[in-house]
Amino acid sequence: MQITADTVIRNASIYQGLTARAVNHETYRYNRTFRGCFGVAPHLAAELWNMLDDEDPLSDIRWVTYFLATLMFLRTYTVTAVLAMIFMKDEKTIRHWVWVFIEKIASLDLIRWEYRRMNDNGSRCLVTVDGTDFRIREPGPFSTGWYTKKFNGPGLRYEIALCIQTGWIVWINGPFPCGEWVDIAISLSSLVHMFEGDERAVADKGYRGYPQFFDCPWRHLDNQQQTSRKALARARHECVNRRLKEWGCLLQRWRHSLDKHGKMAHAVANIVQLQIMDKPMWQVEYYDRVDNEFDFDY
Numbered sequence: 001m002q003i004t005a006d007t008v009i010r011n012a013s014i015y016q017g018l019t020a021r022a023v024n025h026e027t028y029r030y031n032r033t034f035r036g037c038f039g040v041a042p043h044l045a046a047e048l049w050n051m052l053d054d055e056d057p058l059s060d061i062r063w064v065t066y067f068l069a070t071l072m073f074l075r076t077y078t079v080t081a082v083l084a085m086i087f088m089k090d091e092k093t094i095r096h097w098v099w100v101f102i103e104k105i106a107s108l109d110l111i112r113w114e115y116r117r118m119n120d121n122g123s124r125c126l127v128t129v130d131g132t133d134f135r136i137r138e139p140g141p142f143s144t145g146w147y148t149k150k151f152n153g154p155g156l157r158y159e160i161a162l163c164i165q166t167g168w169i170v171w172i173n174g175p176f177p178c179g180e181w182v183d184i185a186i187s188l189s190s191l192v193h194m195f196e197g198d199e200r201a202v203a204d205k206g207y208r209g210y211p212q213f214f215d216c217p218w219r220h221l222d223n224q225q226q227t228s229r230k231a232l233a234r235a236r237h238e239c240v241n242r243r244l245k246e247w248g249c250l251l252q253r254w255r256h257s258l259d260k261h262g263k264m265a266h267a268v269a270n271i272v273q274l275q276i277m278d279k280p281m282w283q284v285e286y287y288d289r290v291d292n293e294f295d296f297d298y
Helices: 005-016 020-025 027-038 042-055 063-076 080-087 091-106 113-117 183-189 224-244 258-278
Strands: 125-135 153-163 169-177 200-202
Touching: 005 027, 005 042, 005 063, 027 042, 027 063, 042 063, 042 091, 042 258, 063 080, 063 091, 063 258, 080 091, 091 258, 113 125, 113 153, 113 169, 125 169, 125 183, 125 224, 153 183, 153 224, 153 258, 169 183, 169 258, 200 224, 224 258
Parallel strands: 125 200
Antiparallel strands: 125 153, 153 169
16 A cells, blocks of 8 residues: 555654644644654655555555654664553554564665666776674673774674765675674675675775775875775765664664664665665765876786
């Protein structure tokens, strides 16, 4: 059953305590409020629902309530009791349907490795790659294998790759215990085996030592143009990492089973991908086969 943004707004406004008149007369303010509660604009929420419906038909309009509860859970990472109170449902029912929809969203095929070749201009570097860490509770028994200096505590690490030409997410790999897996080790275990020919990735200084795979910043080798290109590409990648952490389930300390973290992270990554597809990020003008007097053939 396909729905529209109006259907989403009509259902959401009931639980937000807003009248139709208030929604219609303050559309901009309401859209901002909607994004604050559910993480996405109403038209993207409707598009996400329709994608889920295409994969596995959702025949009951009442399920929109549980769909909205799922988005609010991902956005705020509130406890089930609060969701049950807001949506006027039983806690056990809310908990069941939230995880059903998280699994459905995580299974969407929005992140594809072949997307890295969109708008290909012949550069060897088609993607930027970086690791990002998320907080978790200390697993037992105690082990330094979970430690990350970013939080001075335990965490899980994911590897994210973006297409340089579009800014789309094309790769997500994880989770990995932060203390046992550094960024370069994760990439060497899987990502580099996906490269074709002389393909490489733009990365930060943590990936130095493997110039056949990664194009890192080198002050004594890069000219000003190269430095600027790489910096812009890495800066956009950090913005995507920040977008992931705008969702409360990734920003706050994870309190559920570690087995569920991967599904949740992939669900959020798919939603962020949908946002980028709807409203592209800034374009990075990157081309690495010209104006490079130090462009060695490794």
